[in-house]
Amino acid sequence: MSANTSTEIMLKDIGMVYKTNDNRDVTALTGVSIDIQKGEFVSLVGPSGCGKTTLLRIIADLLTPTSGEISIAGETPRQARLKRRYGIVFQSAVLYEWRTVKKNIMMPLEIMHVPVKEREERAMKMLELVGLSEFANHYPNQLSGGMQQRVGIARALAVQPEILLMDEPFSALDEFTREKLHADLLKIWRKTNKTIVFVTHNIQESVFLSDKICVLSPHPGRLSAVVDIDLPRPRTMEMKNTVEFTNLVAKVRNSFEGV
Amino acid sequence: MNKLKRLTETKYFMTVLWIVIIIALWEIFAFIVAATKRTPENILPHLTGIMESVMSDRTINGGQTAIQMVMENAAATLSRAGIGYVVGIVCGFVLALLMSLWKPIEKIAFPYLMLIQMIPILGMAPIINALTGDIAVSRVAIAAILTFYPVATNTLAGFKAVQREKHELMYSYAANKFQIYTKTMIPACIPYFFTGLKISAPMAITASILVDTLQGGIGLGCLLSQALKGAMTRYVFWQIVFFSAIIGILSFSVMGLLEYILCPYKRTSKKEKE
Amino acid sequence: MTKRKLNFDSATSLLYPLIFGIVILMMWQCGVLHSIFRTDEYILPYPTRIFRIIIENFDKILENVNSSVFVIIIGLAAGSVLGYIAAIGATVSPKFGKGGLTVISAFNAIPIVAMAPVIMNWTKDVSSDAEVRSTVAKIIVVTLMCMASMSINAHRGLNELKPFSLDLMKSYAADNKTVFLKLRFPNSIPYIFTALKVSVPGSVITALVSEYFAEYRAGVGRQIRENILIAQYSTAWAYIVVACLIGIILFALLLAAEGIFLKRRKS
Numbered sequence: 111m112s113a114n115t116s117t118e119i120m121l122k123d124i125g126m127v128y129k130t131n132d133n134r135d136v137t138a139l140t141g142v143s144i145d146i147q148k149g150e151f152v153s154l155v156g157p158s159g160c161g162k163t164t165l166l167r168i169i170a171d172l173l174t175p176t177s178g179e180i181s182i183a184g185e186t187p188r189q190a191r192l193k194r195r196y197g198i199v200f201q202s203a204v205l206y207e208w209r210t211v212k213k214n215i216m217m218p219l220e221i222m223h224v225p226v227k228e229r230e231e232r233a234m235k236m237l238e239l240v241g242l243s244e245f246a247n248h249y250p251n252q253l254s255g256g257m258q259q260r261v262g263i264a265r266a267l268a269v270q271p272e273i274l275l276m277d278e279p280f281s282a283l284d285e286f287t288r289e290k291l292h293a294d295l296l297k298i299w300r301k302t303n304k305t306i307v308f309v310t311h312n313i314q315e316s317v318f319l320s321d322k323i324c325v326l327s328p329h330p331g332r333l334s335a336v337v338d339i340d341l342p343r344p345r346t347m348e349m350k351n352t353v354e355f356t357n358l359v360a361k362v363r364n365s366f367e368g369v
Numbered sequence: 370m371n372k373l374k375r376l377t378e379t380k381y382f383m384t385v386l387w388i389v390i391i392i393a394l395w396e397i398f399a400f401i402v403a404a405t406k407r408t409p410e411n412i413l414p415h416l417t418g419i420m421e422s423v424m425s426d427r428t429i430n431g432g433q434t435a436i437q438m439v440m441e442n443a444a445a446t447l448s449r450a451g452i453g454y455v456v457g458i459v460c461g462f463v464l465a466l467l468m469s470l471w472k473p474i475e476k477i478a479f480p481y482l483m484l485i486q487m488i489p490i491l492g493m494a495p496i497i498n499a500l501t502g503d504i505a506v507s508r509v510a511i512a513a514i515l516t517f518y519p520v521a522t523n524t525l526a527g528f529k530a531v532q533r534e535k536h537e538l539m540y541s542y543a544a545n546k547f548q549i550y551t552k553t554m555i556p557a558c559i560p561y562f563f564t565g566l567k568i569s570a571p572m573a574i575t576a577s578i579l580v581d582t583l584q585g586g587i588g589l590g591c592l593l594s595q596a597l598k599g600a601m602t603r604y605v606f607w608q609i610v611f612f613s614a615i616i617g618i619l620s621f622s623v624m625g626l627l628e629y630i631l632c633p634y635k636r637t638s639k640k641e642k643e
Numbered sequence: 644m645t646k647r648k649l650n651f652d653s654a655t656s657l658l659y660p661l662i663f664g665i666v667i668l669m670m671w672q673c674g675v676l677h678s679i680f681r682t683d684e685y686i687l688p689y690p691t692r693i694f695r696i697i698i699e700n701f702d703k704i705l706e707n708v709n710s711s712v713f714v715i716i717i718g719l720a721a722g723s724v725l726g727y728i729a730a731i732g733a734t735v736s737p738k739f740g741k742g743g744l745t746v747i748s749a750f751n752a753i754p755i756v757a758m759a760p761v762i763m764n765w766t767k768d769v770s771s772d773a774e775v776r777s778t779v780a781k782i783i784v785v786t787l788m789c790m791a792s793m794s795i796n797a798h799r800g801l802n803e804l805k806p807f808s809l810d811l812m813k814s815y816a817a818d819n820k821t822v823f824l825k826l827r828f829p830n831s832i833p834y835i836f837t838a839l840k841v842s843v844p845g846s847v848i849t850a851l852v853s854e855y856f857a858e859y860r861a862g863v864g865r866q867i868r869e870n871i872l873i874a875q876y877s878t879a880w881a882y883i884v885v886a887c888l889i890g891i892i893l894f895a896l897l898l899a900a901e902g903i904f905l906k907r908r909k910s
Contacts, residue, residue, distance in 0.1 A: 172537055192543045204534040208556045208634050217552065221544045249634040269542070383742025391746065412764050476659040487844050487890040491755075492851035492864045493883055495871040499686050575754035579852060582756065583868075590756065597760055597856075610757040617752040 118273060118305045119146040119169060124178035126164055126331075137330035138164050139175070144324055144333065146307065148272075151299060153308045153316035153323045155362065161331025162309045166277050169307060170198055183272065194222065196273040197266030201281055203258035205250040205265075212237065212246040215265045222269065236264035239298060256287035260294065267298070273305045281310070289347070292318060296345060317358045318345060325365040335365035392416065410603045419611065422604035429601055438592065439608045446589040447616070449505065450577035453512025457569065460513065461520030462562065468521075469528040469554070470546075482525075485518050494580050508580040508588075515576045516569040523565030527558025560635070563628040570620035578613060589613060688877040696881040704885055710861040711850055712889060714778060718785025719846045723839065725786065726793025733794070734801045734827070744794055751791035759784050759853040777859035784853040789842040793835070800834025801827045836901045843897050847890045863889065 126139040139161040146152050154162040167173040168180065171187035182190035190196060205214050215233040224232070237243045240260040250258055259279060266274060280288045296319065299306060310316050316323050320339050327334040339358055341349055349355050395416060403409040410418065423436050433441070468475035490511065498507040531554055539549045581590020589609055596606035629636065670676050672689050680687065697704060729747060733740025759780075766780040804826060812822050851864025860869065863886045870879035 170537075170541060172540065191541060194541075194543065196541070198538065198541050200534045200537075202534070204532060204538060206535070206553070206556070208559070208632065218538075218542045220552065221539075221542045221548050251634065383739055384745045385742075386739075387742045387746045412767070473655070473659055476656045477663045478660075480660040481663075484891065487847075487894040488887045489844070489848040489851050489864070489890055491848045492867060492886050495868050496876070496879055496883055499871055499876060499879075500680055500682055502682070571752040571754065575756060578754055578756045579855075582855065593756070593760070606760070610761055613757040614753040617754050617757075618749050621752045 116148050117145050118148040118150070118183055119144075119307070120179075120181045121145075121165075121169075122179040124165070124168060124175045124180065126161065126168065126173070127176045139168075139331040142178070142326075142331075142333045144336070146305060146322075148305055149303050151306045151308065151319060151321045153310055153320040154326060155310055155313060155316045155323055156326035156331075156366070157311060157328055159328040159331070160326040161328070162311075162326050163277055164331065165326070166275055166307060166309050169273075170196060170275055190273075194218070194269045195271055196275050197269055197271040199259075199262050199266050199274070199276045199279045201278045203250070203255075203262040205258055205261055207250050210247050210249055211242065211253070211261050214250065214261055215268050218265065218269045232268055232270075233264075236268050239267070239301070240264045240294065254287075256283055256291060259283065259291065263295070263298070267302065267304075271304070273307065276306065276308045278309055278311070280315070281312070288315070293347075295319065300344065313359050313362050314350070317341075317355060317362060318350065323362055325362055327367040334367045335362075337362050337365060408603075410607075414604065414607060419604060419607045422602070423608060429605070435602065435605050435608060439589070439605065439612060442587055442589045442592045443612060443616070445587045446508075446577050446581055447574070449508040449588075450512050450573045453509040453577065454516050454570065454573040456509065457513035457516025457573065458520050458566065461517040461565065462524055464517075464521045465524035465528065465558075466550075468525055470550075475525075479525075482518055482522055485514075486522070490514055491576060491579055494576070495583055498580060498583050504580065504584045504586060508577050511576045511580055512573040515572040519568040519572075520562065520565035523561045523568070524558055527561025528554055530561065531557045559632060560628070563624060563632075566627075567621055567624045570624050571617040574613065574617055574620055686876050688880055692877055693880045693884055696877050697884065700878070700881065704881065707861060707863050707866050707882070708885060708889065710778075711854070711863045711886075714781045714785060714850045714853075714862070715846050715889075715893070718782045718850065719789050719839075719842060721782065722786040722789025722846070723793045723835075723842065726790040726838070727797045727835070729790065729794040730797035730801055730831075731823075733798050744798055747791050747794050750787060755784065755788070755849050755852045756856075758787065759856040762787075762853075763856050763858065773859040774861065777857040777861070781850060781853045781857055781862075785846045785849045788845055788849040792841040792845070793838040796834045796838035796841075797831055800831030804830055833905060836897070836905065839897055840894075843893050844890055847886070847893065851886060 121142055121144045124139055124142040125137070128136045128138055130136055142161075142165060144152075154165055156162045164173060168175050169182065169187060171191040180187055182195060185193075185195075205211075206217060209217065212230075212233045215236050216229045219229040219232060234243065234246065237246055240263055242257060242260055242264070245253060245257065250261070253261070262279070263274075280291055283291065292315065308316070308319060317339055323337045323339060324333055325335040325337060326332065337358065341354060341358070395413070399409070399413050399415045402413045403415070406412055425436075426434055429435055429438070464478060468478055494507070494511055497511055498504060501507040501510060535553050535557070536549075539553055544552070578588070578590040578593070581588030581592075582594050584591070589612075593606060593609050595601065596603065596609065667676075668690060670679075671687075672691065674684065677684060677687055684692075726747075729740075729743065733744050762783050763777075763780045766776050766783065769776045769779050808826055808830075809822070812826055817825070851862065851867075854862035854864040855868055857865065863882050866882045867879050867886065870876070870882065
């Protein structure tokens with residue numbers, strides 16, 4: 111029982127079968143079992159069609175698996191969603207273009223009926239966390255792509271969730287911005303101690319960020335390997351040049367099947 | 370010289386130049402008409418002549434000057450167009466909302482919304498006048514119908530254009546239907562809604578003037594028919610033509626201005642460096 | 644299960660509006676609509692009666708349809724061609740042309756009721772035959788209406804090119820004519836259809852309304868009005884039905900043409 115208390119997300123034998131328009135079955139996921147510990151940074155890595163985003167959406171209760179069991183802190187995904195146990199970040203920032211940066215972050219708090227004063231305070235605190243305090247009253251289209259994505263992260267954290275779900279959040283950014291956001295994300299993670307599930311197709315990115323990498327292979331989507339990343343924390347840019355880093359990247363790459 | 374060059378490069382210079390060209394062409398033809406025709410003001414009067422008739426304080430009909438008459442009739446026509454416009458906007462928006470909220474309503478109404486675009490509603494003005502039996506009601510009704518469908522179709526398109534991820538975010542916040550609409554759907558469709566408003570504003574005015582011409586009484590259209598029949602000076606006709614042209618263009622611009630005021634986020638698109 | 648649901652979905656999207664239409668028609672035929680609008684079967688004749696009148700007066704109706712459709716088609720064609728030429732002009736000389744496009748689009752906001760009588764005045768000398776000069780005047784009004792939407796949309800189609808496509812053309816050292824024929828013109832085709840979707844219904848309305856102000860009494864729009872003036876409501880309704888049919892058929896033809904021309908582009 112004591113082992114279970116630290117398990118935040120438990121996926122057991124998850125399967126997902128879609129029906130196409132011409133009534134054929136397509137297996138998106140089959141037999142995926144993953145345990146994610148509290149406070150862990152876990153990446154789901156794989157090529158397109160491996161079902162990594164499907165898996166994230168199952169955790170977020172945006173999809174219901176056709177088979178298998180899932181529990182989030184001992185609850186169903188639906189219960190977890192209704193209690194706002196997770197915050198979600200998409201590939202694009204998905205900001206409300208008619209709201210200022212601060213009001214974007216206040217949006218989920220309004221829906222949760224958080225008192226006005228507390229909303230403001232929490233929004234400003236989140237902006238400070240992502241380093242955008244001076245842009246509080248700007249509109250999203252006045253910000254660069256990287257800044258928009260940071261607002262997206264601040265908004266996801268504003269509900270004070272235990273879990274942060276991220277669906278290829280940095281894939282649309284250029285390399286320099288992405289590296290800066292990697293450092294920022296790790297800093298935020300250390301400060302807030304969230305459980306992070308991070309979907310990406312970038313192996314280097316996943317090795318640099320994660321404690322554990324779940325390697326998914328396509329046709330049908332399945333879990334090929336779980337690679338533990340034992341690089342020391344805090345991670346630095348210099349680590350990317352080490353033999354250990356290169357070996358881990360190679361290990362993840364060699365874990366794919368049928369690509 | 371340098372200043373002149375900078376002036377020619379401004380955004381509005383070419384538009385102004387075009388307006389000057391059109392005015393010049395008008396005046397050239399007005400001179401030709403004045404030299405060759407017996408009643409030049411019936412065909413193409415000088416613009417100065419029209420301006421003069423606007424300024425003139427000569428009473429032409431029961432103690433009113435030409436411009437006073439035009440303004441009095443215009444007020445009647447525009448207020449009816451305005452009422453019809455507002456009724457049409459409300460109906461169009463509510464229908465789009467219902468269509469978005471409840472699928473069967475969308476299925477029933479959508480083909481008819483498409484169909485109504487292909488039907489010449491203005492051509493039906495006389496029969497709507499006969500149906501309602503009251504000229505004032507039919508004016509409002511036709512302006513409302515013409516406003517209604519551009520607003521409905523554009524607003525519905527706005528609801529449908531909301532990013533899927535925005536819905537998913539709302540779902541992840543466990544937002545209820547009311548919150549989803551007030552906080553995401555309706556603010557997101559405002560630019561589309563304004564597209565509908567901009568299309569229908571000149572149409573509502575055209576409709577109101579046209580219905581006037583069908584029956585006597587007060588209204589720009591009635592005055593237009595009377596002036597055409599020669600019941601009063603031809604300059605009244607020209608005043609109405611220019612007035613309605615200006616009002617048509619203005620109505621479009623006013624909607625654009627309203628959008629500019631209500632959507633401050635659309636003004637700024639300057640990207641700032643990280 | 645999903646498939647059955649899909650079929651159910653497409654079936655209802657045909658069935659619901661059909662049932663709605665039939666219910667309205669039945670309410671009309673049974674006089675329910677009359678009590679809603681507080682009117683009688685004289686002003687709002689039964690559908691069967693309207694249908695009978697169309698059959699009985701078929702030749703006369705056809706004559707007026709011909710007159711209206713002629714104005715619509717010629718005006719639509721002339722306006723679209725002129726609008727496209729204006730768009731090319733604005734593309735060749737952007738500085739001068741864009742101001743021109745602004746002016747043309749302003750014309751679009753001028754009410755037809757203001758424009759039609761003016762054009763009627765100007766075309767008095769075109770011919771001694773009232774029918775000819777009225778037709779010319781009506782065509783000009785429709786032309787002006789169609790020009791605006793075509794010039795704005797075509798200008799967009801000629802200039803909103805795919806990123807780098809112009810650079811690619813330059814790398815081939817293509818001259819302006821080649822750029823137009825191989826890149827700008829094909830790129831503008833979907834925009835032409837966007838323009839026509841506005842101007843086809845627009846030209847029908849414009850033609851019918853400008854008939855009100857024409858000297859010569861001809862056309863579907865004029866007949867609606869004349870028959871109301873002499874209180875022949877059933878005949879007026881017959882012309883309204885015909886006018887709606889003209890609008891719907893022309894739009895259906897446009898959609899069919901779009902389907903053929905843009906078939907390969909839709910992915």
